[in-house]
Amino acid sequence: MSAxxxxxxxxxxxxxxxxxxLVLTGLxxxxxxxxxxQRGARRFDGWRLAAFILAMTTVGMALQSPVExxxxxxxxxxxxxxxxLMFVAPPLLWLADPELPLLIGLPKFFRRRLAAPLxxxxxxxxVTGLLAHPAVALGLFVIAGWTWxxxxxxxxxxxxxxxxxxxxxxxxxxxxxxxxxxxxPYPSPATMSRWVMLPYLLVAGLQGTVFSGLLTFSDRLxxxxxxTVPRLWNITPLDDQAIxxxxxxxxxxxxxxxxxxxxxxxxxxxxxxxxxxxxxxxRQAHPQSNTLDHGRRQQTAARIARLRAQKRKRxxxxxxxxDLLNAPLxxxxxxxxxxxxxxxxxxxxxxALIVIDGLWGPQATSLNxxxxxxxxxxRGLLVIGLLVAGNIFCMACPFTLPRTLAKRxxxxxxxxxxxxxxxxxxxxxxxxxxxxYEAFALWDTPWWTxxxxxxxxxxxFAVDGLFRGAAFCKYVCPIGQFNFVQxxxxxxxxxVRDANVCHTCDTKDCIRGGTQGNGCNMELFQPQKTGNLDxxxxxxxxQACPRENVGMLAFVGSSQLTGGALSAQTGRWYRRTDxxxxxxxxxxxxxVNAAWMVEPVVRLEEQVRAELxxxxxxxxxxxxxxxxxxxxxxxxxxxxxxxxxxxSNSQRGVVETATxxxxxxxxxxxxxxxxxxxxxxxxxxxxxxAAGTRVLSDYHLATFGDFALACACCGDVASWxxxxxxxxxxxxxxxxxxxxxxxxxxxHNLSWAVVKAWTPWAVLSVTLFAAGIWIFFQPMQMRxxxxxxx
Amino acid sequence: MRHSAWQLILVAxxxxxxxxxxxxxxxxxxxxxxxxxxxRLTVFAEPVPLRQGPIDLSLFVQDSRExxxxxxxxxxxxxxxxxxxxxxxxxxxxxxxxxSPLFQAAQFNVPITGRWQVKLVVTEPGGQFFSTTFSLEVAxxxxxxxxxxxxxxxxxxPIGWFAIRQLVRSSALRRSQMASPMMF
Numbered sequence: 001m002s003a004x005x006x007x008x009x010x011x012x013x014x015x016x017x018x019x020x021x022l023v024l025t026g027l028x029x030x031x032x033x034x035x036x037x038q039r040g041a042r043r044f045d046g047w048r049l050a051a052f053i054l055a056m057t058t059v060g061m062a063l064q065s066p067v068e069x070x071x072x073x074x075x076x077x078x079x080x081x082x083x084x085l086m087f088v089a090p091p092l093l094w095l096a097d098p099e100l101p102l103l104i105g106l107p108k109f110f111r112r113r114l115a116a117p118l119x120x121x122x123x124x125x126x127v128t129g130l131l132a133h134p135a136v137a138l139g140l141f142v143i144a145g146w147t148w149x150x151x152x153x154x155x156x157x158x159x160x161x162x163x164x165x166x167x168x169x170x171x172x173x174x175x176x177x178x179x180x181x182x183x184x185p186y187p188s189p190a191t192m193s194r195w196v197m198l199p200y201l202l203v204a205g206l207q208g209t210v211f212s213g214l215l216t217f218s219d220r221l222x223x224x225x226x227x228t229v230p231r232l233w234n235i236t237p238l239d240d241q242a243i244x245x246x247x248x249x250x251x252x253x254x255x256x257x258x259x260x261x262x263x264x265x266x267x268x269x270x271x272x273x274x275x276x277x278x279x280x281x282x283r284q285a286h287p288q289s290n291t292l293d294h295g296r297r298q299q300t301a302a303r304i305a306r307l308r309a310q311k312r313k314r315x316x317x318x319x320x321x322x323d324l325l326n327a328p329l330x331x332x333x334x335x336x337x338x339x340x341x342x343x344x345x346x347x348x349x350x351x352a353l354i355v356i357d358g359l360w361g362p363q364a365t366s367l368n369x370x371x372x373x374x375x376x377x378x379r380g381l382l383v384i385g386l387l388v389a390g391n392i393f394c395m396a397c398p399f400t401l402p403r404t405l406a407k408r409x410x411x412x413x414x415x416x417x418x419x420x421x422x423x424x425x426x427x428x429x430x431x432x433x434x435x436x437y438e439a440f441a442l443w444d445t446p447w448w449t450x451x452x453x454x455x456x457x458x459x460x461f462a463v464d465g466l467f468r469g470a471a472f473c474k475y476v477c478p479i480g481q482f483n484f485v486q487x488x489x490x491x492x493x494x495x496v497r498d499a500n501v502c503h504t505c506d507t508k509d510c511i512r513g514g515t516q517g518n519g520c521n522m523e524l525f526q527p528q529k530t531g532n533l534d535x536x537x538x539x540x541x542x543q544a545c546p547r548e549n550v551g552m553l554a555f556v557g558s559s560q561l562t563g564g565a566l567s568a569q570t571g572r573w574y575r576r577t578d579x580x581x582x583x584x585x586x587x588x589x590x591x592v593n594a595a596w597m598v599e600p601v602v603r604l605e606e607q608v609r610a611e612l613x614x615x616x617x618x619x620x621x622x623x624x625x626x627x628x629x630x631x632x633x634x635x636x637x638x639x640x641x642x643x644x645x646x647x648s649n650s651q652r653g654v655v656e657t658a659t660x661x662x663x664x665x666x667x668x669x670x671x672x673x674x675x676x677x678x679x680x681x682x683x684x685x686x687x688x689x690a691a692g693t694r695v696l697s698d699y700h701l702a703t704f705g706d707f708a709l710a711c712a713c714c715g716d717v718a719s720w721x722x723x724x725x726x727x728x729x730x731x732x733x734x735x736x737x738x739x740x741x742x743x744x745x746x747x748h749n750l751s752w753a754v755v756k757a758w759t760p761w762a763v764l765s766v767t768l769f770a771a772g773i774w775i776f777f778q779p780m781q782m783r784x785x786x787x788x789x790x
Numbered sequence: 791m792r793h794s795a796w797q798l799i800l801v802a803x804x805x806x807x808x809x810x811x812x813x814x815x816x817x818x819x820x821x822x823x824x825x826x827x828x829x830r831l832t833v834f835a836e837p838v839p840l841r842q843g844p845i846d847l848s849l850f851v852q853d854s855r856e857x858x859x860x861x862x863x864x865x866x867x868x869x870x871x872x873x874x875x876x877x878x879x880x881x882x883x884x885x886x887x888x889x890s891p892l893f894q895a896a897q898f899n900v901p902i903t904g905r906w907q908v909k910l911v912v913t914e915p916g917g918q919f920f921s922t923t924f925s926l927e928v929a930x931x932x933x934x935x936x937x938x939x940x941x942x943x944x945x946x947x948p949i950g951w952f953a954i955r956q957l958v959r960s961s962a963l964r965r966s967q968m969a970s971p972m973m974f
Contacts, residue, residue, distance in 0.1 A: 010861075011891045070891035073850075122962055123955035159819050159838040161889070228820045230832045230852055232859070726941040734945050738952070750960035774943060777934060 011066035018063055020057045026267050029098060032105025043186060044101065052096035058089040072158060073229050075237075079244035085168060086145070087255040093176070094183040100738070134192060134200050137181045142207055144174035149211065158225045178204070182259050188573070197263040205256040212252065215245025226488035282507070291772045312632045323551035324492055325390075325542065334539065340395060348398035357695055358450025370446035372687040374453075380681025383486070383674045390490040391483045394473070395535035399460040403472065406465030416471040423578040427585055431629055433478050434589050438596055439621040470521035473536055480536070485586050486670050487532035488663070489735065490559045492552050494535050494542070495526070501549040502527040510541040510550060517543030526550055531560035533579070561663050561735075562742035574784050577655065580662035581634075587665035588633040590672035591771055592625070637662065640760045648744075648757035664740040664761050665768070671718040671732020672772050677726035682724075683717055722776060731771045736765040820845075826912055826920035827865065830854045833910065834893070835926060842903050842931040848893040849883045849910070859892050861885060864913040867896050869926075872904030903930045 029052050036044045040635035058245040061067070062084035071078035106115055118124055147153055148167050148748075180188070182197060219238065221227055226237045236242075269650055325331040333339050350373070358370030365371035384728070385392040406412070442448050463472040473480045496502055510526040513519035518540045520526075526541055542550045595601045609620055650657060696702035740761040745754040821835040830852040835845065844956045846866050862885055868877035881896040888895035900906065905925050910918045931937075 011859075013889065013891050069892045072890070073892070121955065122959045123951070126958045159836075161836070227822075230823065230830060230850060231857060232852075313910060722938060723941045726938060727944070728946045730941070734948050737949060738944075743958075749963055750956050778940075 003460050008066045008070070011069045012067060013064055015064055018060070018115070022060050026053060026056050027104070029096070029101050029103040030105070031522035032101030032103065035104050036101060042426040043097065048096045051092045052098060052101075055089045055092035055096065058084050058092060059172070062089065070232070072777050073226075073232055074235065075223065075240045075244040076247055079247050082171055083248060083251040085172045087251055090175040090179040091183060091255065091259070094185045097186040099185060100187060129531060131177050132181060132188070134181050137177045138200055138204060140174045141178035141204065142168050145211065146552075149222075151224075154223050155225055158223070179259075182263070195267055198260070201256050201260050201263070205253065205723075208252040208256070209249065210246045210689055211250035211348070216249065217243050217245075229413065230299055266586050317372070320470050323497065323556040324433055324554070325551045335542065337359050337543070340538065343396035344401055348401055351398050351457075355450045355453050357691075358446040358453070359697070361446065361460050361698070363446055365444050365446065367691055368446040368689045369691045369695060370449040370453075371444070372691050374449055375443040376680045376684045377688055379677045380702060382483070383499070383670075383677045384681075386483065386486045386490050386670070387674060388491070389515065390492040390494075391487040391532060391535060391537045392485050394480060395538060397480075397536070398474075398479070399456050400470075400473070400536075400538075402457050402461035403464035403470070406461045410465045412464070412466060412468050414467050416467045416469065416475060420475055422576070423475070423481065423582045425475055426478060427581050428580075429476065430478045430481060430585050430589070431625060434593065434629060435618075435622050435625045437593070438625065439618040469523060474522050474534055481582055482586060484533050484535070484582060485666060486536070486673065488666055491554055493532055493555050493560060494537060494539070494550065495529065495553045495555075496729075497551045499527065499555070501547050505547070505549075509544040509546055514544055519544050559606070561666060561739045575656075575659060579661050580659040583662045583665060584633050584637060585629055587768075588629050590669040590676070591775070592628045592773075593770065594672060594676045594775050598775055600778055636764065640764050644757050646743075647760070648753045650757060661740065661743055661761055664736050664743070667735025667739060668729070668732040668765055668768055668772075671735075672727040675687075675728040675772070675776065678728070679721060679725060682721055704788075725776050726773065729769055729776075733765055733769045739763055740765065821926060822908070822910075822922075822924055825854050826914060826922075827862060827918075828854055828914045829912065829920075830857065831910070831912065831922075833908075833924070839929050840900075840926060844897060844899050845928075846887075846892075846895055846897050847908070848888055848895040850893055851912075858912045859889065859895075863894070865894055866911045867898075868909040868911070869898055869900070870907040870909065871902060871905060877909065881920040896910065900928050903928050905932055 030049070033044050033049050033052075041695075062081050067077050067081050067084075071081050103111060103115055103119075107279045131140075132718075148157065148170065182201065218241070221237050221241060223241075226240060240668065257316065323331075325334055349409075354370045354373055357368055361368045361370070382393050435441060440448060442452070459476065460472045462472065463476055505515060508525070509519060509525065511519045521538070521540050522534045524534060524541075529535070537539060537552075539552075542548075542552075596605075605620070605624075609615070609617070612620070637658050638654055641661060642654045644661070645652060645654055645657045652660070693702055734787075740758050741754075744758040744761075745751075819835060819838045820832055822831075822833040824831055832850040834848040834850065837845065842932070848866050849863075849867075851863045851865070852858060853860055865883045867881055867883055869879040870876065871878045879897060879898045879900070883894040883896040885891065885894050887897060905927055907923055908926055909921065909923045914920055935942075939970075
């Protein structure tokens with residue numbers, strides 16, 4: 001063998017992604033093919049399996065054989081690659097009738113949860129129907145071929161690996177669409193008469209001939225790239241181009257001729273068209289409904305009425321959703337009586353450590369546990385917990401331990417005042433907290449942080465010592481409100497497993513309590529609960545229910561947001577202005593809190609304060625917070641509600657519209673909080689090591705000699721953090737737009753009124769998204785990095 | 791348990807392949823071509839155009855008489871920044887760094903823009919060194935926004951998909967609503 005050919009044959013390359021995809025696809029087909037054979041489907045003979053394996057091999061050969069590396073140096077090699085992807089692999093693939101074996105070969109989970117819903121989706125059905133039309137398929141095939149062979153696009157693909165892959169993918173997909181119409185694989189019925197295939201293939205062949213002729217006989221080089229690359233085997237670029245054209249002409253013509261012969265044989269045999277392609281016989285037209293006589297119509301109507309009545313009486317279906325309490329190990333732990341108290345004691349000890357270090361430790365933020373643990377690690381883990389599970393922090397909250405103690409000491413008999421049974425107090429406390437956070441730089445003051453923790457314990461002890469239930473959690477605690485609102489997007493929800501069991505329940509132990517445990521301290525009645533709002537994940541209801549009918553069920557996050565707002569029951573939280581105000585404050589705080597840390601905003605604050613020297617910083621921050629958290633957002637939301645209401649001719653009032661739609665902001669706000677808090681967690685996680693080592697060294701339990709440890713957080717921001725932040729906000733935007741749509745359009749009947757009601761909220765969401773992106777692009781202050789007095 | 795196993799396999803595959811794609815580079819555009827006593831050498835540079843940040847230089851070596859591709863020749867790239875005479879970056883071009891087995895590639899992270907000098911040193915069969923120098927124009931990096939444009943524009947796909955889906959669904963619903971009164 002000559003050196004040239006030796007080089008050629010040793011130039012195989014290995015792409016793990018492609019190989020894996022091909023092998024996995026082949027295995028799925030093989031599994032499905034074997035199952036169909038077991039069921040006696042004779043259609044799936046050995047030839048079909050061979051065709052599928054050949055198709056996979058051809059794709060592998062085109063993209064991993066020596067043809068690939070030589071394709072950037074020789075046009076003929078590149079053309080051979082295109083021929084394999086357009087004229088060999090796709091027909092072989094469809095000859096294998098791959099749709100049914102691939103579907104049956106998928107693992108049950110993927111088949112039921114992914115493939116089946118996708119195939120039933122109306123859009124997917126519409127798109128596949130459209131692509132099965134010969135005009136569309138031929139058009140795509142011709143456009144893909146001609147467009148990518150235009151010199152500008154071809155050169156682009158040769159200069160960039162990414163565009164090269166896009167080119168190959170579009171060739172392969174267009175060819176799949178084209179050949180599917182010709183072969184009409186089982187069980188897809190042919191959409192038109194097989195006679196249509198004759199002009200279809202002739203037109204395809206004709207345009208291929210024109211293109212190949214241009215390449216073969218032209219004395220002009222179409223692709224200058226091949227003039228710049230090194231010459232191989234002394235082939236001139238023009239000769240190379242002519243060979244490439246001839247190759248395409250020959251292979252294309254053979255493929256079209258074989259296909260014509262295939263179709264002609266079918267027509268010659270006069271077999272029924274769809275069946276010849278493996279499809280069903282054509283359906284007989286339905287008798288026209290207007291031919292039904294009056295009596296028959298009445299019978300049908302009566303039957304439907306009977307069925308509807310039966311359906312009303314029929315018990316509601318049991319939710320087939322995943323339940324964390326049924327999971328091995330974790331479920332057992334969660335259901336255990338000792339699990340929650342253990343978590344709370346651990347959190348209590350950590351809180352005590354933070355208080356001790358905050359009060360008596362060095363007031364260097366990044367060396368003090370109170371300076372780093374609550375503001376960097378706990379907040380980051382809190383949002384991650386909300387995203388992956390639910391309100392885990394409230395479950396482990398150490399501030400509820402004083403409540404237990406207070407209730408034992410005082411045996412409380414008072415009820416929380418009626419005029420305070422809303423979220424207004426919590427709204428006010430949240431504004432005060434965000435004000436104090438900025439005005440006194442709480443994150444940078446371990447001493448203050450320690451006193452906040454102490455204040456929490458005292459407030460919880462006092463409120464719950466005086467009043468019944470969990471008044472502190474429900475009406476006072478700002479952290480709790482944050483968790484309640486953000487957990488509306490969480491995937492887990494404490495909910496009833498089977499609604500029918502609750503219908504027959506007389507004891508209502510989940511709220512009243514019973515022999516098995518206390519009822520819900522938050523006064524949430526499980527059968528009527530629509531989301532995680534006000535739920536502390538304490539699992540008292542799980543313990544209390546004698547029929548074990550409450551679980552931690554998995555839901556799609558948005559179902560809580562839309563479900564509550566769409567429910568028709570009165571007195572629900574989505575109609576309450578106090579809840580809407582809470583949602584608004586937390587949404588605006590997500591952006592204001594992050595924005596107040598970026599350089600342009602800090603500079604603006606300095607400029608404004610220089611203009612107003614008589615105003616102290618706390619006063620300035622107070623004005624700024626009231627304006628940015630309450631006044632301006634309320635004005636914007638009311639204005640958006642007014643536009644939405646006016647444009648869609650809604651009968652609801654402006655405030656009612658605003659209250660109903662306020663929940664739209666929750667996903668976007670959670671995206672922003674997640675981006676913000678995880679940014680600090682991922683960039684400053686090392687501070688816990690520094691502060692922890694310092695604490696241990698204070699008690700002579702470890703050596704702390706290297707101050708550089710404290711600066712572990714000051715390194716470069718990893719390149720993946722900004723994309724991660726943007727993705728968080730992307731998901732938030734999609735969630736907000738979806739929730740707004742579901743509230744505007746409770747059914748599925750899309751109308752202009754729906755679009756008009758939705759658009760102002762969509763504009764608001766996109767504006768907030770843009771504001772969030774702007775914040776991400778600004779230089780951000782780092783928390784807990786001031787160890788050396790910087 | 792079976793589901794977890796599937797998910798693990800998928801995550802592992804994605805991780806493995808993503809890593810695989812990050813490590814290897816490929817051709818690009820010819821930025822220099824010339825001959826040494828024994829070889830014909832062609833250097834490709836990627837991305838096109840070259841920008842400040844990660845770049846890839848790939849070397850294609852042929853026998854100078856037969857023009858047969860030659861693999862695994864010892865070659866080194868040294869990058870000299872603008873207004874300097876000493877190399878700042880240096881790396882050996884290896885076959886492992888290249889996607890195409892015909893090439894030998896080396897990756898660099900170019901810190902500044904301007905006209906860089908590239909010194910290519912190739913070891914000839916007799917053990918002598920062949921050295922040549924050529925220049926590369928490195929453009930300023932794209933604005934940070936454009937680097938992130940893909941991530942920012944991501945929601946367009948699900949939103950567009952959902953919008954079309956709702957249009958199709960709602961038109962089907964409207965058709966069925968128009969047809970249903972005729973049934974009774």
